[in-house]
Amino acid sequence: MTMRNALFALIPALMATPVAAQSGAGVTEFTLDNGMQILVREDHRAPVVVSQVWYRVGSSYETRGETGLSHLFEHMMFKGTERHAEGEFSEIISREGGRLNAFTGRDFSAYFEIMAADRLPVALELEADRMANLQINAEALSTEREVVLEERRLRTDDRPEGRFAERYAAIAHPGTGYAHPIIGWADDVAAFEVADLRDWYDQWYTPTNATLVVAGDVEAEAVHSMAQEYFGGIEGREVPAVHDPDNLQPPGERRVIHRDPQARVTQLRMGYEVPSFATAESGLDPYALQMLATILDGGDGARLAEDLVRGSGVAAAAGAGYNPMVRLDGEFSLFGVPADGDVDAVEAALREQIRRLQETLVSDETLERARSQMLADHLFEMDSVFYQAMQLGMLETTGAGWQTLNDFEENVRALTAEDLRAAAREYLRPEMLSVGIMQPADQEETG
Structure with missing residues (x-):
């Protein structure tokens, strides 16, 4: 910057x-x-x-x-x-x-x-x-x-x-x-x-x-x-054509292990290739993915903190995120830092959280808590004039269209537990997954 x-x-x-x-x-x-x-x-x-x-x-x-x-x-x-x-x-x-x-x-x-x-x-x-x-x-x-x-x-x-x-x-x-x-x-x-x-x-x-x-x-x-x-007096010119790859073509699960001599702790990063506002075929899918990320990592009561950090204690830190405001497909991301260096245990725990979202409908209480948090966060951010402009510019430039801003509250309120499970099943699949592990160079290799 x-x-x-x-x-x-x-x-x-x-x-x-x-x-x-x-x-x-x-x-x-x-x-x-x-x-x-x-x-x-x-x-x-x-x-x-x-x-x-x-x-x-x-x-x-x-x-x-x-x-x-x-x-x-x-x-x-x-x-x-x-x-x-x-x-x-x-x-x-x-x-x-x-x-x-x-x-x-x-x-x-x-x-x-x-x-x-x-x-x-x-x-x-x-x-x-x-x-x-x-x-x-x-x-x-x-x-x-x-x-x-x-x-x-x-x-x-x-x-x-x-x-x-x-x-x-x-x-x-x-x-x-x-x-x-x-x-x-x-x-x-x-x-x-x-x-x-x-x-x-x-x-x-x-x-x-x-x-x-x-x-x-x-x-x-x-x-x-x-x-x-x-x-108005500046002459407009045509811009070059942009040739992007087809969206959501499953490349298969990929892994990289980076052993770094300066790394002090092991870190795990996982990401599923998922649609963005610009590439989604269903208008509700990006909102469902946002809510899934909120359920996993939307404050202290969210599942990753509750289950992996304070519960089993397998992770010293864990999180999830998803940004739908990109021009191509986006990424539903997860990360974790093992509490005792056991990165395999953290990966297994994160995969279990995804499996849970795919197999079990979230409760009404979980759904409403995530919905309220998404709406509250959005309203708080929109109180900023700068953020208002940022949202408009980013939505328009990435191909979603600035009108998407008008639809946020309505689409968040429309989400059901079935919508969330369907999105998890459709997009959070192994063939769309990348796994990255960074380890100190002197640590025994994992994977």
Whole structure:
């Protein structure tokens, strides 16, 4: 993640003729003539605005030889334009009392500002400038390439958990862009030249591949007018076709054992390939998988803590998770740390928890506890203006569609115990499973 603090002078918003818009649950959608999508969520509780520009490109769009290019390019987006020198962007934002940041994921690259609501035009002017006029030169590339390589060394190469995570991803996501790290392989990053970054910019950084999300104390029509003023004159370009593998093709159970001389404790990671919001054939399946994860790991009363940690004591720690907001298939993940080094016992216990979900309907009490927790967590998160914008941008960029946000409560309330068991039986199958074990190098081999 690239962190920059910043602020700037107010630029008056010029008004443009409004066009037809779609609205729902407080969200208004516009599309500019150049193909850029605008999403506005009005929230007038405080005079604050969040502005985010999402590009549909991330590490899953990369092939071997390109890995890490999306992340490195995020760094380059702060190196200045013809109008604003390097560092000026951040100085302007800081001067105005705002802050900014950027992040790259597997499916997106995003840039945001948090400002006083009346400073929104400043953020939009700067984002439009670097969308159209970014300067890319050899000196800046050399500097940022070394920054990224050092970041990789610190976070991955020098950490046993980082080395293990890369080895696990390679077997958990075979044949997809999720198999390589967001930061990229070091040899790819070291070989990038100016021409590579300019091609990436030309291919992906275009209005037709971008979504502007604005949330906060704003009026939708005023935001549309500002977006038209600052982004409307940028020419839209077609983006390259993306060829992804077929979804949910069972590759068979895979295992990797990583013996690391710096590892202090044994760790177990298990993951089932499951559908996401974007790939699910049944609209309820992602919600059922979320609820299954909540039943297993939704607080101290959840099954993994109750049965594996406090109950049998086989695990010192255990957990589960599932994120449906990805472009390709997702992962229903489990992890465990053996209490006494017996990783086989932890794996057997986690498999037994999955078998239990497949064979026995959850009780009404368990179902309602998980339902209440999911709804409460969602409502709490939606209290944040920044989180509202994040949800809209992530859903839209990963192909689920921002309207999915409107359906959350209804779908969670509709889930039955039969839905949960059916999802567990359909997706949590051995042929969809990856198992990763990290052990200290001097520990007796398992498996």
